[in-house]
Amino acid sequence: MSIAEQAPAYIRGISPYVPGKPITEVARELGLPVDKIVKLASNENPLGMSGMARKAIEAALTGAERYPDQFDLVAALAERHGVDASQIVLGNGSNDVLDMVARVFLAPGRSAVFSQYAFAVYPLATMSAGAACLAAPARDYGHDPAAMRAMIRDDTHVLWIANPNNPTGNFIPNDVLKRFIGSIPAHIAVVLDEAYTEYLPPEARADTTAWIKEFPNLIVTRTFSKIYGLAGLRIGYGVAASEVADLMNRMRHPFNVNSLALAGALAALDDRDFVARSYELNRHGMVQLICGIDMFGIEHIRSKGNFVTLKVPNAAVINQRLLKQGVIVRPLAGYGLPNHLRVTIGLESENARFLAAFEKALTT
Numbered sequence: 614m615s616i617a618e619q620a621p622a623y624i625r626g627i628s629p630y631v632p633g634k635p636i637t638e639v640a641r642e643l644g645l646p647v648d649k650i651v652k653l654a655s656n657e658n659p660l661g662m663s664g665m666a667r668k669a670i671e672a673a674l675t676g677a678e679r680y681p682d683q684f685d686l687v688a689a690l691a692e693r694h695g696v697d698a699s700q701i702v703l704g705n706g707s708n709d710v711l712d713m714v715a716r717v718f719l720a721p722g723r724s725a726v727f728s729q730y731a732f733a734v735y736p737l738a739t740m741s742a743g744a745a746c747l748a749a750p751a752r753d754y755g756h757d758p759a760a761m762r763a764m765i766r767d768d769t770h771v772l773w774i775a776n777p778n779n780p781t782g783n784f785i786p787n788d789v790l791k792r793f794i795g796s797i798p799a800h801i802a803v804v805l806d807e808a809y810t811e812y813l814p815p816e817a818r819a820d821t822t823a824w825i826k827e828f829p830n831l832i833v834t835r836t837f838s839k840i841y842g843l844a845g846l847r848i849g850y851g852v853a854a855s856e857v858a859d860l861m862n863r864m865r866h867p868f869n870v871n872s873l874a875l876a877g878a879l880a881a882l883d884d885r886d887f888v889a890r891s892y893e894l895n896r897h898g899m900v901q902l903i904c905g906i907d908m909f910g911i912e913h914i915r916s917k918g919n920f921v922t923l924k925v926p927n928a929a930v931i932n933q934r935l936l937k938q939g940v941i942v943r944p945l946a947g948y949g950l951p952n953h954l955r956v957t958i959g960l961e962s963e964n965a966r967f968l969a970a971f972e973k974a975l976t977t
């Protein structure tokens with residue numbers, strides 16, 4: 614009997630999260646310098662971070678010997694969303710916020726519902742809390758509200774929604790989404806994960822945090838990892854009813870967000886020009902990538918995020934051929950999509966590198 618066997622079965626049953634391959638790892642494997650590698654595997658911002666954020670982070674090095682204070686960022690986010698400061702919960706990445714929700718509302722003997730092909734962190738957070746995972750069949754790779762509702766059991770306490778979803782890019786229109794949330798029993802916490810919301814075209818956006826008044830069981834999560842370009846600093850947040858945020862804050866590690874991330878996020882929020890440039894780059898890059906793959910006769914899932922998922926004949930082989938050319942994308946076998954690869958929209962030159970490498974990978 615080993616010590617590891619003493620862990621609860623629900624912990625031992627967790628499959629580890631598989632991240633996109635780091636540039637440094639591929640560089641080591643190929644013996645190439647890191648600047649010869651193109652990474653389009655983790656939906657990071659190809660422009661880097663905003664100049665304003667960088668300045669604020671550098672300035673925050675002075676004082677980093679002190680424990681961080683979340684006050685200013687919480688106040689700024691409350692103002693941005695038109696909610697009370699007591700409704701904001703900061704996380705070490707929005708991942709941390711998802712985990713807090715799971716620890717607040719889930720436990721052994723409870724269950725959580727999510728969609729097939731939804732973000733991999735939902736089963737992880739659910740299982741870490743000892744709860745059961747109920748995956749509803751997807752429709753056209755996206756969330757099917759009716760199927761998700763049908764999965765709900767008496768012991769269900771959390772329903773996870775990603776909109777747009779990663780890794781498929783599917784988007785639930787706002788009217789459908791609002792009706793869906795309204796149709797979920799009020800005792801179930803509904804998590805609306807909006808990691809990619811800043812990439813939506815203006816007409817598709819909605820002020821979903823305003824829905825919390827009507828649905829106190831709704832928790833909206835956002836991140837600074839994607840359009841704000843701060844993935845390495847780990848910062849995100851949730852907006853919830855005060856009583857929910859209060860419980861989450863009790864579960865939160867007291868100093869879960871570091872002072873550099875807090876300073877960077879606060880400055881990034883105000884850099885509207887950087888966000889606008891990132892949005893435009895993504896819009897053009899999406900057209901560039903889709904036009905390219907269309908010419909190869911490759912199908913894709915329509916995406917509203919900063920990535921696009923392609924259907925390829927033999928994803929594992931294509932992935933290896935791309936890696937050999939120094940191009941990192943994301944295979945999705947772990948998501949139950951063995952014939953798909955997810956490609957992050959990069960700089961124009963990176964997209965071109967991908968397309969050239971992809972054409973070779975398809976034909977050799």
Ligand SMILES: *Cc1c(COP(=O)(O)O)cnc(C)c1O
Pocket residue numbers: 656705706707708709732775778779806808835836837838839844847848849
């Ligand atoms: C990238 C992503 C996040 C963000 O995770 P962080 O922990 O904030 O870096 C959250 N949800 C989805 C669906 C994502 O794709």
